[in-house]
Amino acid sequence: MTDEEMKDLIKQRKTLKLTDDERKKQKGCFIDLPCGNTHYEIKGEGEACVLVHGYATPYYIYDKVFDCLVSNGYRVLRYDLLGRGLSERVKTDYTPELFAKQLAEITDKFFPDEPFHLFGTSMGGSVTTAFCAAYPGRAKTLTLLAPAGMDNFEPPFWMKLCAAPVLGNILFSIIGSKVLLKHCAGELHVCPQEERDYYIREFAVSIRYKGMEKCTLSSLRRTILRTDKTTENYKKVAAQDLPMLVVWGENDNTMPIYQMPRMKEICPNAEYHVFDGSGHIFLFDEGERTMAVVLPFLHQNSFTSKGEAK
Secondary structure, X not given: OOHHHHHHHHHOOOOEOOOHHHHHOOOOEEEEEOOEEEEEEEEOOOEEEEEEOOOOOOHHHHHHHHHHHHHOOEEEEEEOOOOOOOOOOOOOOOXXXXXXXXXXXXXXXXXXXXXXXXXXXXXXXXXXXXHHHHOOOOEEEEEEEOOOOOOOOOOOHHHHHHHOHHHHHHHHHHHHHHHHHHHOOOOOOOOOHHHHHHHHXXXXXXXXXXXXXXXXXXXXXXXXXXXXXXXXXXXXXXXXXXXXXXXXXXXXXXXXXXXXXXXXXXXXXXEEEEEOOOOOOHHHHOHHHHHHHHHHHHHHOOEOOOOOEO
16 A cells, blocks of 8 residues: 555545445445444354454454355354444443443344354454353354453553543544554554555545544443453353353464463363464454364354254
């Protein structure tokens, strides 16, 4: 991507309002849920899988995981969390409870009587554990990819700065989406340049629409930094004996791997994998490597139509 294209994408941020007319121009589908209008895609046949993305990057972060699951005989739902991507920028606090409610509402629409394999990446770990704690029995497995939420997480300086009530609001309103765009692909290490460019261009689509900065700032303060609350949810999920898979990148700079020993204390029965040399976004960066671990875990914990393990 040229510097000129990046400058042009930055100029387009916060220039549009997310209206019904704008939604019609975009790919994917939309559904009006009680908690807010939600952008989603569902495809495939077979056992249900639900993919929950993280802090800022919308559902396209799961492109390779989504396609692989569909081709391997799963019915897969992915969607944009409220406040990012093409989902509604609702005016509320962006807490784990809000995101768990959105997840409950959308799965009630598509899988009302069917347990599903649940995935969460980065902040999606906080979302999915809040959901599993509040709605036990809905998920049949939980796959966590570089998850957030451990109470030993040490926030970097920029997070602490943005958490400040007044200063954080000013900084985020001025440069929040610009910084997110410029650094969104910073932890892609091995994918080709054309995939990096695609990743940045797709991210730029979501920040064209006004309101994302306030939503992501609220998510930072009320979800990412509320590790005490999320750690308690991890403890509740561990008590359910829900089959769990946890994968971390060795060189993750966003949710560093030093958190994994703490997670092992809380969730000792989970299956753990570490990807040598990988960063935070390995699910997109290294799709084949990711699915080589995920597919055997799902198969081991899949069920027949009679509810019996395969």
